[in-house]
Amino acid sequence: MKAVQIRAFGDPGELIAVDLPTPSPAGNELLIAVEAVGVSGADALIRRGALAAYGFTEGFVPGNEVAGTVLAVGDEVDASWEGRRVWAFTGGGGGYATHVCVPLEQVLPLPPALSPADAVTVGGSGSVAHFALRHAHFAPGEAVLVRGAAGGIGVMAVQLAARAGAGAVAVTTSSAERGERLRRLGATHVLDRFGNGDADAPTGFDVILDLVAGEDLPRFFDRLNANGRLVAVGAVGGQPPADFGLTLMAQFQRSLSFATFSAATVPTAHLQAVRRDQLDATARGELTAVVHDVLTLDQAGLAHRKLDAGEVFGRLVLTP
Template sequence: MRAVWLTEFGGPEVLVAGEAPEPVAGPGQVLVAVAYANITFVETQYRATGRGPFGIEPPGILGNGVGGVVTEVGPGADAGLVGQRVVTSTGGSGGYAERVAVDASGVFAVPDGVPLDTAVALLADGRTALLNLRAVGPVAGQRVLVLAAAGGVGTLLVQLAGAAGAAVVGASGGPDKRDVVRALGADDAVDYLRPDWARRAGPVDVVFDGVGGPLGRAAFELLRPGGRMSSYGSASGEWAAVDPDRAAARGVALVPGDRPAPQLVRELVREVLGLAARRAVRPVIGRRFPLADAAAAHAAIEARSTVGKTLLEVR
């Protein structure tokens, strides 16, 4: 089968298309013919440095989220899954390929009316957005700042926080991304490449930080007493790393980003797929690349030239 190999750690060029052994559905597993593979910023960081949650040693195959159709089941798996459209995590590797074998217990049926690409775009980012929104508590009537608002998680947080009754300020880099944020219903959209962005954005009651670094720390300073800050990403290359003592002195809560239990993850994925089925949320799929062009997809993400979710089209 066709796949994209991580040949070594380094620049996007280390992702090389080639052939890979056909996976086999073992006991309790299903075989999925992949239509779309998810790409996350964390995967680009892992490819570059070898540091991160995946534990893949070159040569290996990246990819932690896919969507497609179940074609076979292994011993002990439900034969009724054959032919179903599903999305699933892969356990951290193997997603940049035509087929994957995964545990049957980890697949999610895609609701009728929800396109497969939409479901794949929501698999990781949707659960992350919902988890962060739950973590900060009620936001109705409050002013909420979303950093990286034109990213995969950010575009969903803009929609979800707005639907929960918040006044949403979306901060992103560049006028084109600001237009995307406005189109999603943000009450205000600011360009954090401009020196006056913080003055325009604040003060706020909640910060969702997907950037980290100096921008994340600047956003922290905009919080009113009683405010909450949830940091879920480090697109700048570092976390915001706000001093907890300073936060306590200002009366600001730093919401911990603990890894959720598997059962909660499943609940969140089901919830966001249900929201998509009711057209209550929609992912922004900014760019799609053929499987063989995974290196170009990684390069585009690292160049900050993408908005929303970037997908690999496999079939």
């Protein structure tokens, strides 16, 4: 099979196409002929070497979600799965390939009307956005700010917050054009990257989902209402200042909360239930899959250059 490996940590040019043995499904695994791969910010962090401490090594094949057709199954899986169109979470890697083996508990059947590209755009990002809002104890009527809303998780968070009855859904983004696209997805206010620029926006927010982090994270504590919650869901802007907790403690009497969120803490069965619902909702047209571009597998390096340049609105998708 064809796959894309990280030859060496660093530049996107170190993503190279190689030939590897096609795996065989064992036990509860399914062998999937991949038709679409979702490209994520986590893939870029792994490629840069930023997550080497977590066991990612050079030679790794990135890609944590795929869609395609089941070719074969292990001896613990019902043969009726063969030939079915599916979405699958690969468990952290292996998706940048023409074939991948995935445990049955991480596989969902695709609705007939849903394309593989749309499936990998919604499947992973949507569930992260859903559980991040739950982690923030979001309630209908509350004002929400999504910081860094143009990425895959951000565009889903905007849609889900609006769909759930948020009193306001504000976003930070880098351009007026992106802001207008986010308005069409449910945003009610568009701010610049510092949280300014819309005189009609709420002066405070009950929930902030922060996909950026970086040195500016502490200034967003000032944008929380009393009892407000800021949840860091990503860190595409790097780590916050080491002393950012001092800003939070300086506002002790306002009862503000800061938390981090990773989908790794959510039981698989709960993730899969939400993913199934969201894939179905997308097939019905109730959620929008925002696909920035579809590239071929051997253009993985180009996809990562687009990520690194901040060009992507929604998700990039690779196809064999």
